[in-house]
Amino acid sequence: MAKVQLLYGPMLIGVFLNMILYGILVVQMYEYYRTFKKDTAWLRYLILYLFIVETINTGFNMGMMYEPLILKFGTDEAIKNFPIMLIAEPLLIVCISTPIQVFIAWRLGKIIESWRIPSVIGLLALCSFCGGIWTAVEISIVRVFARKPELHTPALVWLVSAAAADILITASLTQSLYTRKTGYAKTDAVISRIIALTIQTGLITAIAALADVLFFLVLPKITINLICDFALTKLYVNSLMSTLNARVSWNNRLNETNVLFDEVSPSQPNPMSASGERFPAISLPVRRPRETSSMFDLEEQKSQPIGSLSNMEIGIAVTTTIERRTDSPQAF
Template sequence: MAAPPVALPNVTLSYGPMLIGVFVNMILYGVLLTQILTYYTVYKADALWMRVFVGFLFFVETANTALDMYMMYQPLILEYGQKPVFFPDAFMTEPLIIVLVSMPIQLFFAWRIYQLTKSVWVPILIVLLGLASFAGGVWTTVMIRVLRKFAKKPLLHAPALLWFLTSCVADVLITISLVLTLSKKKTGFSATDSVVDKIIRATIQTGLITAVFSIMDVICFMVFPHYAINFVWDLALSKLYTNCLLSTLNARHKLNSASHASTYQHQRNFVMSPIRSGSNGKQESFIDTAPGPTLTFEQRPRDLEYGVHMTKVVERVEDPISQHHGRGNYAQ
């Protein structure tokens, strides 16, 4: 008589969320490849350190994708049918890689905020939060190696909360700071202000994505301590950080084109508007345009803001006919 089949363990709430997280991670890696290609093709004039930084992120993310694939191959193929007692061996690399990506990006945005505001207080706070998040990620990595078992996952609460919460607060602070700073850069000209609005919308969208994933990671981690549901959000975090940074860098070319187009149209309409009747009875236009309030997005060797370069411009129009008759001049 044949032996009855052995019931396989239920891994739905352990390896299931991890597998979904790896799927999302790999999809975002495909998006990242496109972003990387665009960056190195279009922005060849960027500073060497910036191009090296992007290369470092690409190397780390490629390693992360390979390790995540092996992380799921081990329990689902090599250890098929075994009860999910231990974390996969490659899982301990996950928090370390996430903070190796998130912390430098947060420091980059802190530096960018400093360049825009020339104030050190908010950037220093972001730096401290980023370093605390890095410490929490390293602590979590060590604890995973020590604990190893799914059943001991609640013991990861302290290091994981230090990692998640400080990173989440840093992301929200970066988003709020950039939005408030850029809002103050508006000039009153609809052409340039529309470009500022586009940057603000992009800042909110990219900043809140990482914040939402971090918050959901914390919530699922606390509400379901004995299950792996939080890994749906956790395993995609590093790719989100890198894609958000690359999307910000790659948007400069498009914003630059939009800024020049809108500025050209504004100046064209401005030149055609001041019409006066000359002494010979014909309508004449007199304009003297000097540098004035506008917003430009340029790739300059010393463009410290990497895509957000503010230039003050003053537009002035003088009517020599009205000046001749003692009526002075007018300014737009």
């Protein structure tokens, strides 16, 4: 049997990471609900659901450590048996990861106007969900640390499927965004930032899931894999929230919503639309016109007043504005 330090030390570190990421999540949630008050109702409810499940997950993680380290401290049962609340961990993780992966797959389908890749992502997410439930059932049966290697098969189904879905999402979004570059520096700079954020947020969850599997297989007698496992739920939601909240900085640069979430949030006001008649807009044509989704179109647009841009279903628009002001004689 492994030493108690190798059983509960990694678990305690994982809980610390979980709680730190929960604090970051609270800030991101506050920023989201403060800024995007006009997002569609179903998206706001999805975000609320994720926050509630994350809060429950944090509470379970705290209780999971309280049981062996306080209630059963110094007993043989504490070092032989899994904490009772460990059963809930895979369940709560898939209740977080699956809705996020399905949501991103749906958005991806809207972008690329094809449902082949999103369907594969959805199947992988469903497979991961079933694997998480299977893992929870097996934990309730196995119950003791000495039999932890018996959890390998369900854990592999759960975590490898989740990692594959995350990698496919990242690769597909990156490819779609890269092909939408226009040749104009300002637009391409924003698209490059979106690509960078997509890679960072997508790969971080995939790497965490794969690291969880690797530690599980290589070090089956100890719990070092739970460091990644306990942090995984918070990584999923923080990644989603960072992308949603990043719309503010992208809006400030192009006065439009980002490529991935523009239909979802019409809430960001165009800072130059209050007096649209004063600001004539000159649209810059795109060099490589091609057919794309009407919702995420980066192609050539007809000139129109800047005040109407907030209603366009366009991913990114590049405009030039001119303002003239005449001082009245009374000012002197």
